Amino acid sequence: xxxxxxxxxxxxxxxxxxxxxxxxxxxxxxxxxxxxxxxxxxxxxxxxxxxxxxxxxxxxxxxxxxxxxxxxxxxxxxxxxxxxxxxxxxxxxxxxxxxxxxxxxxxxxxxxxxxxxxxxxxxxxxxxxxxxxxxxxxxxxxxxxxxxxxxxxxxxxxxxxxxxxxxxxxxxxxxxxxxxxxxxx
Amino acid sequence: xxxxxxxxxxxxxxxxxxxxxxxxxxxxxxxxxxxxxxxxxxxxxxxxxxxxxxxxxxxxxxxxxxxxxxxxxxxxxxxxxxxxxxxxxxxxxxxxxxxxxxxxxxxxxxxxxxxxxxxxxxxxxxxxxxxxxxxxxxxxxxxxxxxxxxxxxxxxxxxxxxxxxxxxxxxxxxxxxxxxxxxxxxxxxxxxxxxxxxxxxxxxxxxxxxxxxxxxxxxxxxxxxxxxxxxxxxxxxxxxxxxxxxxxxxxxxxxxxxxxxxxxxxxxxxxxxxxxxxxxxxxxxxxxxxxxxxxxxxxxxxxxxxxxxxxxxxxxxxxxxx
Numbered sequence: 001x002x003x004x005x006x007x008x009x010x011x012x013x014x015x016x017x018x019x020x021x022x023x024x025x026x027x028x029x030x031x032x033x034x035x036x037x038x039x040x041x042x043x044x045x046x047x048x049x050x051x052x053x054x055x056x057x058x059x060x061x062x063x064x065x066x067x068x069x070x071x072x073x074x075x076x077x078x079x080x081x082x083x084x085x086x087x088x089x090x091x092x093x094x095x096x097x098x099x100x101x102x103x104x105x106x107x108x109x110x111x112x113x114x115x116x117x118x119x120x121x122x123x124x125x126x127x128x129x130x131x132x133x134x135x136x137x138x139x140x141x142x143x144x145x146x147x148x149x150x151x152x153x154x155x156x157x158x159x160x161x162x163x164x165x166x167x168x169x170x171x172x173x174x175x176x177x178x179x180x181x182x183x184x185x
Numbered sequence: 186x187x188x189x190x191x192x193x194x195x196x197x198x199x200x201x202x203x204x205x206x207x208x209x210x211x212x213x214x215x216x217x218x219x220x221x222x223x224x225x226x227x228x229x230x231x232x233x234x235x236x237x238x239x240x241x242x243x244x245x246x247x248x249x250x251x252x253x254x255x256x257x258x259x260x261x262x263x264x265x266x267x268x269x270x271x272x273x274x275x276x277x278x279x280x281x282x283x284x285x286x287x288x289x290x291x292x293x294x295x296x297x298x299x300x301x302x303x304x305x306x307x308x309x310x311x312x313x314x315x316x317x318x319x320x321x322x323x324x325x326x327x328x329x330x331x332x333x334x335x336x337x338x339x340x341x342x343x344x345x346x347x348x349x350x351x352x353x354x355x356x357x358x359x360x361x362x363x364x365x366x367x368x369x370x371x372x373x374x375x376x377x378x379x380x381x382x383x384x385x386x387x388x389x390x391x392x393x394x395x396x397x398x399x400x401x402x403x404x405x406x407x408x409x410x411x412x413x414x415x416x417x418x419x420x421x422x423x424x425x426x427x428x429x430x431x432x433x434x435x436x437x438x439x440x441x442x443x444x445x446x447x448x449x450x451x452x453x454x455x456x457x458x459x460x461x462x463x464x465x466x467x468x469x470x471x472x473x474x475x476x477x478x479x480x481x482x483x484x485x486x487x488x489x490x491x492x493x494x495x496x497x498x499x500x501x502x503x504x505x506x507x
Contacts, residue, residue, distance in 0.1 A: 025425075026388050026407055045422035046405060048461055070427055071409070072463040078250050094315075094339045094368045095390070113249045129367045129387070131315025131337025 016061045017176050018083055020118075022109065023090035024102050025069040028125040031159040032090060033066050036169065041159065046070065050080070060173055074105065081114040085176045088168075090123045091142070093132035093156070099141040106142055110149055119179070120152035121172040123165075128158040151175055190246045197243050198251075204236050205258055212265045219272070226270060233262055317341040318350065325492045326350045339368040340381075347501060348377040349489050353400075353441050369403065378489060378504060383419045383437050383451040396505055398483065402437050402450045415477055415506050418457040419450055426474055427463040433477035433506070434460060440485040 021029045025046060033053055034041045047068035054063050065080050067073065089106055092098075109115065122144065124135040133141070135156035144152060153175075155168035208229065215221040240247075240255050247255070315337030318326055326348055331340075342350065369389040371379070376396050383402030391399070394411040402419030410428045418424060419437035426432055437451040462471035489500050 026390055026405070042404070043421050044405070046407060046425045046461070048463065048466070070407075070425065070463045072427055072466070078248070095370065097343075097370065097372055097392070126368065129337075129339050131339045 015059055016063060017085045017173065017180075019062055019064045019086045019088060019172070020080055020084045021064060021066040021088045021090060022077060023069050023123075024092065024095070024098055024105065025071070026095065027069060027090040027092045028159045029066050029069065029088075029090045032088075032123065032125065032157070032165060033064060035159050035162050036165055047073075049073075057169060057173055058177075060177065062173070077109070078112070078114075081112055084115055084118050085180065086119040086121065086172045087115060087150075088121045088123060088172065090125050091138055093124045093126045093134075093138060094129050096133065099133075099138075103142045107146075110147060116149065117179075118150060119172055119175040120147070120150040121168050122152060122154040123168055124154060124156040125159055127156045127163065128160050193243070193246050194248075194251070197239075197247065201236070201239070201255060201258075204232070205262065208232060208236070208262050209265070212262065212269060216265070216269050216272075221269065226266070229266060233259065233266065236262075315339040315341065317343070318345065319343045320345075321348055322346040323497060324348050325489075325494075325497060327492070328352055338365055339370070340366045341370045341372075342374060342379065343370075343372045345374045345377050345379075347497065348374075349493065349497060349500065350377065350379045350381075351490060353380055353382050353443060353447075353490070369401070371399075376501060376505060378501065380441060380488070380490070383442060383447045398505055400437065400441060402447075408432065413506050415481075415483075416457070417477075417482075419453065419455050420457055421453065421455070423456055424460045425463060426460060426471075429462070429464070430473045431506075432460075432474040433481070434458060434474060435477040435482050438483070438485060438488065441488060441490070 021033060023029055030044050030047050030051060031041050033051065034044065037053055037055055047066065048070075049068060051066040052063065053066070054061060056062070067077055067080055087109070089109075091102055095102075110120070122138070122142070124133070124138045126132050135154050139145070139154050144154060153168075153171055155164050155171070157164035157168060159165070211229065215225065237259055240252070240259065244252060316331045316339065318330060318341070320343070321330075322345070324330075326345075327350075340352075366382070366385045367387040369381070369385055369387070370392075371390065371394065372392045374394050374397055378398045379400065381399075381401040385401060385403040387403065388405035388407070389401060389403040391406075391408040391411060391414075394408065394414050396413045398415045398417075400417040404420070405422050406416075406418060406420050406424035408414070408416075408424070408426045408429055411426075411432065412429065413431045414429075415433045415435070416424075417435045417437050424434065434457045436455050436457055439448065439451055442448040442451050458476055460471070460474050462473050465471035465473060483504050487504060489504070493500050
């Protein structure tokens with residue numbers, strides 16, 4: 001390993017971000033992640049436990065943690081909170097019955113001290129399904145406007161078509177970059 | 186540093202749990218004996234406040250989630266104590282007074298299951314603009330029961346009781362167009378047979394299903410808080426059950442397929458037998474589901490694929506899980 005490699009590696013390490021994907025089960029967290037990483041999305045099983053993906057986006061190395069959203073797994077979310085730079089909250093836009101549940105989980109998540117300061121990206125997923133709620137309706141249903149503790153933004157998207165996934169990721173990475181690496185950029 | 190914290194957290198946990206169970210058991214026994222002396226109660230009050238002080242001292246190293254847990258435990262103990270106080274101070278003979286906790290949950294539970302369509306509308310979030318079948322009982326429902334105006338591709342079935350829902354409509358020309366489903370939500374359905382195509386192009390969510398037979402093919406299958414259900418399933422990922430009991434799985438019956446694509450989806454290698462039970466994350470097999478034995482399965486000729494008229498009750502009693 002030459003000096004240059006070492007410097008590059010160090011440089012890259014500096015530009016690491018830790019992003020946590022959370023949301024109720026059936027929201028499409030794993031599917032979004034696989035789509036972003038250009039993997040096959042047809043045979044995804046519901047997540048028992050978690051997945052980790054690392055990939056480079058812009059000049060940043062993203063460590064993405066995708067944790068299962070089944071009710072039984074939600075108490076374990078807190079094990080992943082440490083040093084999180086950004087939260088990506090994924091919502092199934094077609095699941096009108098559980099919007100209340102979704103809202104409660106999100107707001108209780110945001111009271112967590114270890115997540116204070118983390119940027120929040122809300123993905124209103126499954127927009128490819130006709131009859132889904134729009135991002136405005138979801139913004140209302142989740143009472144996002146009440147969030148004062150975190151920088152947040154909502155993007156409508158579709159994991160199946162890939163629509164808007166990159167736009168959302170760009171926003172959250174830019175947001176974290178401004179906060180963490182302001183001096184170096 | 187973190188290691189010492191770990192030990193401290195562990196120690197705190199042990200000592201807290203010990204005092205908590207001690208206090209709770211003493212309070213419980215006082216409660217059943219009735220009319221405790223003021224001295225005993227004062228002593229317990231003192232111990233609770235000592236416990237609270239310990240918790241306050243430990244705040245420095247306890248994770249906030251744990252703090253909240255401990256806090257709620259202490260609150261519960263205090264509540265128990267104040268209940269006993271209240272009952273012992275009043276002169277009347279000891280009796281259990283718990284009006285609120287018993288009454289408040291019951292309307293919440295009862296409302297969705299008893300009240301049909303219109304109350305449900307106000308209860309749940311904005312209704313889907315998509316295709317929805319809701320609040321029916323003792324009916325045979327087909328694609329013609331669905332609102333025709335909607336172009337939505339999601340399907341919602343809620344509040345059905347003693348129904349046969351058959352959306353694999355034999356004989357229709359543009360079957361795919363009519364019944365294209367990309368998301369399925371099923372909620373509060375009981376004593377019903379639900380037959381759906383093997384070609385659902387998305388995920389399926391089932392919630393609160395009781396004593397039903399369900400047939401479908403989909404990408405992902407999740408079932409929550411359900412009981413006594415037979416599922417005939419064509420699926421490429423692992424089905425999930427959570428808070429369920431008595432669920433049996435079988436493969437999608439080929440006889441219900443109407444075209445090549447449906448047959449193809451139904452006959453593909455299926456994972457209906459590799460169910461994951463999220464309420465039983467252990468190496469031992471889950472007691473909550475099993476494979477439906479062939480002799481227990483509905484016979485090919487018995488599927489109610491055409492309207493059954495007023496024989497619906499007979500058919501249900503014959504085909505539903507016993």
